[in-house]
Amino acid sequence: MNQISDTLSSGLEDYIEAIYVAHINEASLKGAELARKLNVSRASVSEALSKLVAKKLITYNSYESITLTKEGIELAKAVYNKHHILQNFFEQILDIPSKEAGENACKIEHIISQNILNKMVEFSEFCQKHESFITEFKKEVTQNATNIINRKIS
Amino acid sequence: MNQISDTLSSGLEDYIEAIYVAHINEASLKGAELARKLNVSRASVSEALSKLVAKKLITYNSYESITLTKEGIELAKAVYNKHHILQNFFEQILDIPSKEAGENACKIEHIISQNILNKMVEFSEFCQKHESFITEFKKEVTQNATNIINRKIS
DNA sequence: ACAAAGTGTTAGGCATGCCTTACAATAATT
DNA sequence: AATTATTGTAAGGCATGCCTAACACTTTGT
Numbered sequence: 001m002n003q004i005s006d007t008l009s010s011g012l013e014d015y016i017e018a019i020y021v022a023h024i025n026e027a028s029l030k031g032a033e034l035a036r037k038l039n040v041s042r043a044s045v046s047e048a049l050s051k052l053v054a055k056k057l058i059t060y061n062s063y064e065s066i067t068l069t070k071e072g073i074e075l076a077k078a079v080y081n082k083h084h085i086l087q088n089f090f091e092q093i094l095d096i097p098s099k100e101a102g103e104n105a106c107k108i109e110h111i112i113s114q115n116i117l118n119k120m121v122e123f124s125e126f127c128q129k130h131e132s133f134i135t136e137f138k139k140e141v142t143q144n145a146t147n148i149i150n151r152k153i154s
Numbered sequence: 155m156n157q158i159s160d161t162l163s164s165g166l167e168d169y170i171e172a173i174y175v176a177h178i179n180e181a182s183l184k185g186a187e188l189a190r191k192l193n194v195s196r197a198s199v200s201e202a203l204s205k206l207v208a209k210k211l212i213t214y215n216s217y218e219s220i221t222l223t224k225e226g227i228e229l230a231k232a233v234y235n236k237h238h239i240l241q242n243f244f245e246q247i248l249d250i251p252s253k254e255a256g257e258n259a260c261k262i263e264h265i266i267s268q269n270i271l272n273k274m275v276e277f278s279e280f281c282q283k284h285e286s287f288i289t290e291f292k293k294e295v296t297q298n299a300t301n302i303i304n305r306k307i308s
Numbered sequence: 309a310c311a312a313a314g315t316g317t318t319a320g321g322c323a324t325g326c327c328t329t330a331c332a333a334t335a336a337t338t
Numbered sequence: 339a340a341t342t343a344t345t346g347t348a349a350g351g352c353a354t355g356c357c358t359a360a361c362a363c364t365t366t367g368t
Contacts, residue, residue, distance in 0.1 A: 032315050044356055046317055062316055063364055094273040107265040113258055119248040126291050133287055137280050165325055186345050198326055200347055216346055217334055
């Protein structure tokens with residue numbers, strides 16, 4: 001209904017997040033490059049950027065690089081933080097390989113509640129203060145894996 | 155492209171999961187009831203059921219109740235298990251209220267990788283063997299919350 | 309300066325999934 | 339049996355997001 005809503009579809013969140021990553025790397029970013037980064041067509045990027053401009057989250061003129069507005073930065077930062085909380089949790093606590101953790105974070109970041117993310121942070125911090133716990137967990141998991149392999153062999 | 159693909163869109167997964175829940179409760183389920191359960195129109199259910207029939211996951215004739223095929227049960231069970239792993243993890247480990255845990259599980263179950271779910275199970279089991287850890291975590295979290303409240307007051 | 313390479317947009321489509329409206333068919337109640 | 343309630347379906351739309359093809363514009367390099 002409203003063009004300038006305060007929530008973004010998960011698709012648009014992906015776009016603004018990618019723009020934000022370029023922003024914090026102080027790299028200039030054009031539509032074509034964004035298309036390559038997100039593995040979508042230039043046409044799709046063109047549509048998405050129009051929407052983000054309409055929502056006043058970015059500034060953009062053809063053939064120039066994309067700029068986040070103040071509100072855009074805020075919103076992007078929020079998405080980006082969610083991503084990192086998830087990625088860290090999967091990697092540090094659940095011992096998931098970085099690539100897989102990232103891929104899952106990318107999808108889940110759009111739908112998970114803030115409350116769960118907060119608890120994930122608290123839990124991670126708690127685990128850091130009791131580091132042996134996670135160390136033990138990882139040890140046990142590899143042990144389990146070894147058992148499974150041995151079981152298959154024998 | 156292919157009508158009888160082995161993967162389901164998240165929408166169809168929701169439908170088949172709801173059908174499965176009725177199935178394990180040995181409750182008969184008609185389209186109209188399913189529509190009420192999922193908060194969608196009867197028309198949407200009608201469309202979805204046609205797709206599930208085309209994929210041979212359910213058996214269905216108008217005005218009769220919906221039946222899962224063997225393959226349907228297998229697939230539904232997989233979705234349902236994912237849901238439960240997530241719900242349990244959120245509730246037991248992260249101390250999230252049941253309702254919120256369920257709502258999040260409903261959405262995340264469609265996109266999370268099996269590997270992460272497996273690790274969640276292992277982690278939960280590990281925590282059960284060291285129950286004091288989670289107890290301590292919960293204690294600390296409530297303590298933090300109390301601190302925040304007191305900070306706000308003073 | 310001009311051609312080639314790169315970039316952006318528009319138009320027309322596809323797929324998902326949801327809706328309402330209107331109508332059809334069956335089930336239940338009196 | 340007839341009326342009412344319930345259930346199901348078809349048609350026509352809306353929104354999201356993705357695509358290709360074709361065209362337009364800009365930048366780069368010779």
